[in-house]
Amino acid sequence: MTESVWILGTAMTRFGRHEMLDLVDLASEAALGALDDGGVSVNDLDVLACGSLFSANAGVGQQLLGQIGQTGISIYNVANACATGATAIRVALMAIRSGEASMAMAVGVEKMGKMGLLTSSPKGSKAAEVFEPSGRFGSVRSVDGILGTKTMPGVFGQAGMRYAHDHDGVGFDQFARIAHKNHLHSTLNPLAQYQKKFSLAEIKAAPMMAYPNTLLMCCPTGDGAAAGVLVSGERLRTLSASQRRRAVKISASVLTSDPYVEGGQVQPDVNTLTRNAADAAYEQAGVGPEDLDLVELHDCFASAELIHYDNLRLCEPGGAGDFIDSGAPYRDGSVPVNVSGGLISKGHPIGATGVANIYEIATHLRDEAGDRQIPGARVGLAHVIGLGSSCGVHILERSAA
């Protein structure tokens, strides 16, 4: 029997523009918040896993403990695209499962500012004086905008349009409705970067980034941090009744990468690894999609959320268009999705995202989500995916105690 792992404490900063706070301020706020929430101190930790994508070589974990307590423990700094935060959670969890630690903290933090458009091609490549083939594709100049797009709104736009090619009932209106839902949900979340409701007409008329994604269907860049203190079942039993009552069980923790599929190196395949992760997570947790009371999934773009309804088995195969049209993923629907506002409105400081969605699920399972509480929530799923590629799925369950 593998050791059970629980979330003892969790916290996040508000996501947004924190011009006066640096990376370590943000990480400290989340980490100290999670320790306080769990009723423990930095001296109780055996391991720290710290995720930060754009500062991956900065020793952020060491900088953090430099501010809040240099206890000399193992620190793992991790980077794994948009699954960086989920990877930090998994490193903490694996340290506990291995028996090397009984309490570990995962922190995700990012400071992006107004970074602008993200792309998977190198920035600032200029045309050469004399054409000379270089690189793995033997290219003589930048191909962005000639051989299609590698910018994120376009890549995920294509992923959504491919679903529309293969299935009926999916188009611009369905993508717009998803953005409508997430902006609406964010009005109840004081930690969201934006808390503003938009009409369907406003979403569709917003500046086009990459069809079908308008500006209001794209996540913003921003700053923020989130943290979770994880504890083994054995150590949890030694803690107080209120700590045990508020602890949330991690019933499944899975990380996948792209298996080979034809064309996956041309247009990133965000489906197969998500399906594999979801199926493995349901198996590990012994629950099915019908048991979920809420889901936080990786809506970097509205077109991404739509295909993940299907990938996470929340809808009938091929039925993602009907699913959003039916209202099922709205907070009063049958499977509330992204009640935090999602990446689209809560924000997406990359390293923090995969910890923040676990914070969100845990907060509902503890019945502490305030105005946005999903009543009686007992089981929730958190999903992130990073291109390049990595997909994290966690299933959390409310304590039986």
Added chain:
Amino acid sequence: MAGERIPLVGYLVLEPQPHLVANECESCRARFFDRRNACGSCGGRSFAPAPIATTGHLRAFSIVHRADPGVRVPFVSAIVETVDGTTVRANLVEVSPDPDGVRLGMPVRLVTYPVGIDSEGTECIAFAFAPVAA
């Protein structure tokens, strides 16, 4: 040396007729457009060049309005499945870059066009896809 032409990428062959060529794994037939260390599908180590069909259909697209400086917008980014089942990404040209001008599933063909000249007068030739005339 004026008048010479060079393909934008190594997997575009200009003569005698423009077409793409993939590195095809000799054991599992997976096709790749980049330089390979081994096969990402089966781990095989031997590859042979495989010419790719020049016609196919539009499997997915995005109409890109925001891009890095120097990239002309809007343009249609297309994911094409060729008739021999290979996935290729390129711009879709000879269409109006709006949702009414582009149809999922539309038949397309490979075309080439110049995208710049270097200081020695060598012309860079890119490829794209264009609708097949009805």
